[in-house]
Amino acid sequence: MPDTLIAPPSTAFLEKLRAIVGERGMVEDPQARAFHETDWRGYVLGRAAAVVKPGTTEEVAAVVALCNEHGVKIVPQGGVTGLVAAGIPVRDGDEIVLSLARMNRILDVNPTAYTMTVEAGVVLQTIQETAAAHDRYFPISLGAQGSCMIGGNLSTNAGGATVLHYGNTRSMVLGLEVVLPDGRIWDGLRALKKDNTGYDLKDLFVGAEGTLGVITKAVLKIFPRPKDVATAWLAVPEPQAALEVLAGARIASDDSVTSCELIHELGLDGILRHIPGTQRPLQERHTWQVLMEWSSTRPIPPDGESGMRPRLEAYLAECMEKGLVLDAVIAQNEAQARAFWHLRESHAEAGRHDDPACSFDISVAVEKIPGFIEACNAATVAAVPGLRPRPMGHMGDGNLHYTFSAPQGVKARAEFAPSVKVLDRIVHDMVAEFDGSISAEHGIGSAKLLELERYRSATELDVMRAIKKALDPKGIMNPGKVIRVDPDETVRDATGMR
Ligand SMILES: Cc1cc2nc3c(=O)[nH]c(=O)nc-3n(C[C@H](O)[C@H](O)[C@H](O)COP(=O)(O)OP(=O)(O)OC[C@H]3O[C@@H](n4cnc5c(N)ncnc54)[C@H](O)[C@@H]3O)c2cc1C
Structure with missing residues (x-):
């Protein structure tokens, strides 16, 4: 999408924004703003024109409609725990961050039907605890569960430690409510197990990393509690x-x-x-x-x-x-x-103290894991002498967080950066050779955007671009993340984010 279509927000626009979300919905304190402009690892620092926290779906819809009218870009946000710089404003102050944090109500728990209806800003752990209070279980479980929000989990199709048995977040969804890029509200908040009425729209928004719309509510499956x-x-x-x-x-x-x-x-x-x-x-x-x-x-x-x-x-x-x-x-x-x-x-938390390191989130068929580790360790250590690989992760899903600590003596990330570029190619080429995925569960964000273009087929990229153009013709939803509609669009270097 040409940048010229996109305008930086004017003062008048910002006042209209304030009128929609009210004082409570504007985040203006610089320290509070910094949280929304920095990724979890502290590698990517963005700058937003405004950070807003609408309190209702109608407010979200009004904000999105206003942005659509003025051509202002939107970065939807949950708990800001994503690991591919997908929820961080990467442009220079011309995007608004739309945080779902105030939409944090549990709307319904139905232990008989095994469903829970929630707003997008409910923290994952709250969903787990609410299910437990009803002698039920919500299986999605990950290290960031005390901060990440279900809207973020849905938008990244988060995996975690129980996918082996229960499936990823996509498998937990029965229905969604989504604000589309033109501000219309799509009410797909149905609790149906069977519904073959045309294309499955909810599946488009799960894993879209905020590039197709803003998820505002979800009907989730819950399960019997393991005893x-x-x-x-x-x-x-x-x-x-x-x-x-x-x-x-x-x-x-x-x-x-x-x-x-x-x-x-x-x-x-x-x-x-x-x-x-x-x-x-x-x-x-x-x-x-x-x-x-x-x-x-x-x-x-x-x-x-x-x-x-x-x-x-x-x-x-x-x-x-x-x-x-x-x-x-x-x-x-x-x-x-x-x-x-x-x-x-x-x-992941320990890894923050052990910099410089880099980590890949890859998957291969489960039975190929041992062969992949052997080949990948050999090739990477040969290319970067002294490199310390420490593959780990959700082995039962064929998903490794393939982490490399820099050779002893390399103390700065900048010093390790050239090796990271070499590792990028070796690891991802090997993933392709093993018919695997360069992003098993963290998504693409801006960190792997070019890698996606390299490894997905032209047909797949065409279909993705067609979907993006159809739903978001002005390109206002989280641009520069997942897929570039215009291959000439500049990509911010997010070295180290994977
Ligand atoms: C310690 C740690 C452990 C982790 N472990 C795992 C793991 O095991 N498995 C795993 O899959 N991930 C893991 N992650 C990554 C991260 O927690 C997940 O990606 C999580 O789902 C992100 O949720 P969030 O609310 O923080 O989303 P954010 O980081 O705020 O946003 C992530 C993406 O979703 C979009 N988004 C957020 N909310 C909405 C919405 N309502 N509508 C539309 N788009 C939206 C954003 O624009 C962005 O593209 C881990 C992260 C950390 C820090």
């Missing part, structure tokens, strides 16, 4: 063994493996150094470790034999005999299980 949960931390000799342990566990648990996370010793070491109160679960150091959880919605049986924990214990003993598991510990109570999860969920 018998067994959590284990294990050491395995290599990733292939982890894969075999997982494959067998699905049968041994009656297909009740809800999470299977691979953790590299270098990553665990960073967590133990930087996150207060954390402890190594196993006595010895092991290069490859796995956090595995089995869950059942049945209460723990009184016989002490048929519950998840004894079954997991018996299964792991079998795996140890076969040499697939070197050591293992099963959480004896909820606090211990929480401590294991705290380690896993702190990986």
Whole structure:
């Protein structure tokens, strides 16, 4: 979309904005504004013409209609925990940030129908807690759950630790309400499991990273609450063994493996150094470790034999005999299980202290994970001597957060940046060779926009551009993110954001 179509907001425009959202809906304090202009890792700093927090769908619609009329660009925002610079204003002060944070009401919980209706600004953890209060369960679970919002989760189609069993955020949605780029409200807030009336519009907005409209409400699926949960931390000799342990566990648990996370010793070491109160679960150091959880919605049986924990214990003993598991510990109570999860969920936070590093969010078919790790470690270390790879992530989904710490002695991000460019090509080319994805769950944002153009086919890019043009002909919704309609549009360098 030519930049000339897009205008920086005038003072008169800003006053109209204020009239729509009121004083409460304008964020003017510089410190409060800075939160909305900086990405979670602190790598990308943007500047917005205004930051607004509408309180209702009608206010969102009025703001979007005004922007459409004046050609002003909009960056929708949730909890600002995204990792690909998708929710940060990247232009120089000519975009407005539209935060959903004030639209944070739970509108309905229906335990009989297993649904919950929420506004887009509800924090993920609040949804989990609300479901639990009704003896139900909302499975999407990720390290940022205390801050990210369901509108952001939907817009990034967030994954997390339970996709293996329950699916990603897309699988949790029955209906959506969306404000379209021209300000019209699309009411698709239906709670239907079956609805084959033409194109599935809601699926367009899930994972669109705010480029097609603003999600304002959602009807979500909720599930029976797991009551018998067994959590284990294990050491395995290599990733292939982890894969075999997982494959067998699905049968041994009656297909009740809800999470299977691979953790590299270098990553665990960073967590133990930087996150207060954390402890190594196993006595010895092991290069490859796995956090595995089995869950059942049945209460723990009184016989002490048929519950998840004894079954997991018996299964792991079998795996140890076969040499697939070197050591293992099963959480004896909820606090211990929480401590294991705290380690896993702190990986990204620990990484902030371990700069310079870079991280890739890739996926390949689950059975290709061991081969991918072997090939990728070899190629990257050969290209950047001294590089320290520490692949980890949602192994059960074939999704690795392939992280590289800079060689010892490299202290500044700028010094590591040329190597990051080399790694970009090696890792993503290898992903393509393995028929994988360059973004498993974090999205494209601005960080991977050029990479998307490189690896998606011309046909796919054409279809995406056609959808974008049809819904947002003026190009006001989160421009410069996901897909460029005009290939000449300048892309801001977001090195390090992946
Ligand atoms: C510690 C940590 C751990 C993480 N772990 C995971 C993980 O395991 N799995 C995973 O998938 N991600 C993970 N993430 C990434 C991030 O948390 C998710 O992408 C999350 O879904 C973003 O939600 P948010 O509310 O913060 O969205 P934001 O960062 O505010 O926005 C993300 C994108 O969504 C758009 N958007 C936000 N709200 C709306 C709306 N209402 N309508 C339209 N567009 C909107 C924005 O424009 C932007 O493009 C992690 C992040 C951190 C910091």
